[in-house]
Every structure is written in structure tokens, then in C-alpha cells.
Amino acid sequence: MKTHLKVLAFIYMVSVVILLALEFSQFKKVDKLRAEIGESHRLISGQDEGVRLELDYRRFRDRLYSYVRMSGHETASGGNRTSHDDVLVAFDIFWSRVFQINSATVGLEDEQVRNLEPILNGLKRTMRQIEPYVQNLEPGDLDKQAIISKRLDPYGAILNNAAAKISHLKRLRAVELQDRLETVLMSMDNLLTTSALGAGLLLSLFGAEAYRARREERKTRTREARVRFLAEHDPLTGLANRAFLNQKMCQYMRDADEDGQGFHLLLLDLDKFKNVNDTYGHPMGDRLLKKAAARLLRIFASTDDIVARLGGDEFAILTKSSTKQAAALSLKVIDALSAVFTFGDLEVRISTSIGISSFPSLSGSSDDLMRDADLALYAAKNNGRATYRFYERDMGVAIQHRMQLEADLRRAMLHEDGGLEVYYQPQVNLAEQSSHAIEHHEWQITGAEALVRWFHPERGHIPPMEFIEIAEEAGIIDDLSDWIIRQACDDAVQWHQAGHRINLSVNLSPLQLNNPNLPNEILSHLDQCGFDPNYLTLEITESADVQDTKAAARMLSTLADRGISLAMDDFGTGYSNLGYLNSLPLNILKIDRSFISGIEQGGENCKLVLGVINLAHGMGLKVVAEGIETEEQLAFLRDQNCTIGQGYLFGRPVNKLKMFSRLRHQRLSEPRAQIRCIA
Incomplete structure (x- = not known):
């Protein structure tokens, strides 16, 4: 005193x-x-x-x-x-x-x-x-x-x-x-x-x-405690933060040098978390992060392991468990975070991927631990997500190659010299093809499907499946799909202005169906470029991961009210049913190429194609057959009153200039158009 x-x-x-x-x-x-x-x-x-x-x-x-x-x-x-x-x-x-x-x-x-x-x-x-x-x-x-x-x-x-x-x-x-x-x-x-x-x-x-003295002392202690807490903890979830995790890693490394006991760093982030923020807003995302943190704390409540949030949807766990125990803990974390999260009447499902680094066997410093765990996490995501991977020394080269491709893809969407280009595969109305046109392969093009291609300035042609997978894993598939829609609509406007009024079909990515602003974004671009929405068809894949089917149906109805046609792509390969078809305002069913290729073999393949065509006609829908390569396939589809055909028989995908050249050499009495977003 x-x-x-x-x-x-x-x-x-x-x-x-x-x-x-x-x-x-x-x-x-x-x-x-x-x-x-x-x-x-x-x-x-x-x-x-x-x-x-x-x-x-x-x-x-x-x-x-x-x-x-x-x-x-x-x-x-x-x-x-x-x-x-x-x-x-x-x-x-x-x-x-x-x-x-x-x-x-x-x-x-x-x-x-x-x-x-x-x-x-x-x-x-x-x-x-x-x-x-x-x-x-x-x-x-x-x-x-x-x-x-x-x-x-x-x-x-x-x-x-x-x-x-x-x-x-x-x-x-x-x-x-x-x-x-x-x-x-x-x-x-x-x-x-x-x-x-x-x-x-x-x-x-x-x-x-x-x-006064007591109050000042209490304020000082409270302030110091708050500063210490904020310096070491995440304010949203209450978990340890990156700075505290780094301190503990240094302490664990000193302990390991003394007693020889190693430890593992588990680095994880939440799969599809961006979808939650985009669909329900960031406040819902914050609530999800809090619940995910609470589940992690319950798992490690009885241990001395450190659970930290590094930022965004990225978490880390520091454990002195053995390699076998670290694997078991990873499975437990994946199971816990894959269980449904309930917010009132709303149910949200996510998953998590985990990358694991080890000290001192593979990683020799705190920076190495974080880098190696991040590379392992990237590998886990490449393996299909909802899994874990331990860091291996040969991961670096392959993952760095993939990460460089991701960076180049982002750049390509922003600069014309990046090598991204939209190609167009012709579509024809099967009923309107004359015998002369069929005999001489002089097809009358009524539409086009857009297929994205990437000609990397240094690495040459990158297969679509490779860079589309990268876009999906990097969370930029939405941006890529939007880029293709804009490019294709701009090209189609030029064809229309030249008198070739063909239909344009654009494939939406599954994530776009979870974007509530999708109708405004598409309609706004159509108004800006002057493209008539009656010539546009939007395709959705049958197996699209739609979080809210009713909300997606309302968005698609908004687009349909403006004259845009809607197609179900790759029909027969997913999980949709008649109720799913009825819930969406569809105009077209597209039969997957895997069924068309088996037509010549007869039997069950022919029955399946015939059943899809009859189903579509019964529902008042047009039918588009993909992957037509032979005249026998064409003849069968024409006999079954299939509406539109597409495949190598009618032409391979070409760039906009070659498509324009083909359109100039044909005469159309009733021009219509289509474009597809992603091959």
C-alpha cells in the first residue's frame, strides 16, 4: 500500500x-x-x-x-x-x-x-x-x-x-x-x-x-489479460492463433531435441466453405467456423494437443502423437467435420482435407513444417478431398507444377495472351437435314456448343479435364464459367450481326447454381453485349451439387422468364429422378455420349436411348444427342425423332473464326443457336 x-x-x-x-x-x-x-x-x-x-x-x-x-x-x-x-x-x-x-x-x-x-x-x-x-x-x-x-x-x-x-x-x-x-x-x-x-x-x-487504486489495478490486469489473449488467440473461435502455434512449435522442437520425441502438424481447411459464404453470406460462414472449432475442441479436450485457427477456414493441430495415432486423429477430425451442421431449419454439409508434416523425420523447422503440411494438404485435395495425406519428399515438384498452372490459369482469364480460347462444336437439327446433305456431309448448322481450350504460352495445349479440375479445386470454376459465358455471348453477337442467327448453348458450373446473383449477372451481360436471350440455352449437369434445389429452381425460372432455354446435360449419368426434372423449368434433355456410342451394338443401349427420347417427348422436351460419330448412329436417332445432334460426324470443335467461315457457306432459313460452357 x-x-x-x-x-x-x-x-x-x-x-x-x-x-x-x-x-x-x-x-x-x-x-x-x-x-x-x-x-x-x-x-x-x-x-x-x-x-x-x-x-x-x-x-x-x-x-x-x-x-x-x-x-x-x-x-x-x-x-x-x-x-x-x-x-x-x-x-x-x-x-x-x-x-x-x-x-x-x-x-x-x-x-x-x-x-x-x-x-x-x-x-x-x-x-x-x-x-x-x-x-x-x-x-x-x-x-x-x-x-x-x-x-x-x-x-x-x-x-x-x-x-x-x-x-x-x-x-x-x-x-x-x-x-x-x-x-x-x-x-x-x-x-x-x-x-x-x-x-x-x-x-x-x-x-x-x-x-481508485483498486480499479486502476483491475483495469491494468484486465487490459493485460485481454492483450495476451488477443495476441495468442483467434477472436472469432477462441482457438489459438498462428502466433501461438508458432511459439508452441518452437517449444515442441526444443523438447524434441532434448527427449527425442517427435511431433506432427495437421493442417486442414474446410472443403466447400466458399460455397457457404457465397450462398448464405459471411455471417453464416462465421457461425459455421465457430461450430467447426467447437467440434475440434471436443475431440482434443482431454489431450495436450494444440488446436489453432490460422485464418479463413484453415485450422492446424499440433500433436505429439505417433504417426499411426496422427492418422487415426485425422480420420476422427474428418468424420466430425463431415457430419451435418444444423442452423435452425437449415442443414449444411461440408468436409475437410488434412495435410500432415512430421518433425524431425521430414521437416526440420517451423517454416518447413507449415510448408510441408500445406503441400500434403494440396495433395489430399487432389485425391478427392475429405481425406488426409502425410508429406512425402517428392510431393513438392508435382504440386508446385500444379500450383503454377493454377496461377497461370488465373492470369489467362485476365489477359488475352494467356492462351484461353472458346471453341465451338456445331449442332444440327436432325429432322431438317436433307438426303443430299447427309450423303455429302453438308450439314446445316443450327447451333453451337462452346468448349473451352487452353493453349499455354510455354507448355502448349493443356487438356480441359486437367485445368478444369484445377479450377474446381482452386475455387475459381465460377470465374472460369463466367469468363466463357461472356466470351461466347460476345462471339455469338458478331455472328448474329452478320446474319447467322444460330442458337448458343452455355454450360453452367455446379457452383454457379448456388450463387443467388447468377440471374442478375447473366442478364446484365446479355443487355450489355446486346445478345437476344431467346437464342441462349444454359446447360446444367445432372449430377450438379445443388445445395438448395428450390432456390436454384427459382433462379432458373427467372432466366427462363426472359426467354433463355434450359437443358439437362449428360442425362443418364447422374442421380436425378422425375421429381428432380419436374422441379426445374427445363426445355431440353441431352443424352450423354456414352449411351450414343453403344447404339451400333444394339440391345440395351438402344432401349436406353429410346427410353430417354420417349421420356423427353412425353415431358414436352427437346432431345440433343451428344457424341454422334457414325451414319448408323445418325440414322437410328433420326428414326426415333431425336431433335438435335452433335458430334464429330458434323464437325469437330473450332475457334470462332473457323465457325464464322462455316456459317458463311451455308444458308439457313430459320437461324437458331446454342453454346456450352465447359467440355
């Missing part, structure tokens, strides 16, 4: 001792004063007995009047209306007051209230007489009210006068006693006032100073 606080405490204690000595000398006076104060209190507290009697009388009369005057409707409605119980309670209170009050209760001599006893006796008799009427009283019973009022009316003025007289006499007695008390109190006023002020001042100074 500081010196000035000790001085204040000493002064305060001396003052208290002096005050106690002075008060002891006045003990006898105080004792007499207590007796007189008790008498004064008794008289003053009984001062209002007469007034209370009158008030209880009037309260009972008011309740009686309110209750009798109520209508039947008011009685049924309840609320704040007077009830019979209210009347009985008021009557009981008045009854108790009448039968308890007497000269002794008010503290006056009999000669001062000579007329009080007869009045009270008469009132008691009256109360007994009206009690049956009160007990049986009902709303609207004016006769009983009249009887009760008639019996009580004579006491109204009497009680008023008696109350006034009692109160007046008691006030006189109280004033007289107060004058006597003031003489006694005067002798102690100065002492008590002075001592109270002095003691209060000293106590206030001491207490204020002690409180």
Missing part, C-alpha cells in the same frame, strides 16, 4: 477512537432519547388509524358500486374489471379494520374519543347485517346494492369526522412530543454533525483512494 494511503488509514483510526470516546460520554442521554423516540414512533405510527378506517370504508363502497354496475359482456371479457372476489376482499379488509380499531389502537384517552365506541359498535352490527348481501351479490343486482348502501350511508360522514378528529389529536400529541425531543437532540446535534462530517470525509477520502 502506498505511503499516503497508510497516513490516511492512521488518521481515520485515530478519529474513530476520539468519536467513540465522545459518544460514550453521552450514553445516558442517548438511552433516554431511545425511550422517547420509541414513544413518538408508536404514537405517530397509530396516527392514521382513523384515516385508514375511512379509506377502507370508501374502497369497499367503490368496489361495490363498480361490480354491481358491470354488464354481462364486461363480466365475460374479464381484463381489469372489478370481480366479486375484489368486492369480498375489500369487505374483509373493512371488516377487519372495524373489529380491530378501539381507543387503545389509536393511542388516545377515552375522554378524547367519547363517541368512538358507540359508533364502532353500531358499525359492527351493520357489518354483520350486510354480510349475506355482500356474499351473494351479482353484477346488476341493484336491490342488494341499495340495501347495503342504505345500511352504510349513515356512517359515511361520521367516519369522516372521526378520522379527522383522531388524526388532529394525534398530530397535536406528536408535535408536543417532538418539541420535547428537540431539546434533548439539540445537545447532540453539533457533536454528531461534526463527527459524522469528519468521519465521512476521512472515510470518503480513504475509500475513494483505495477504490
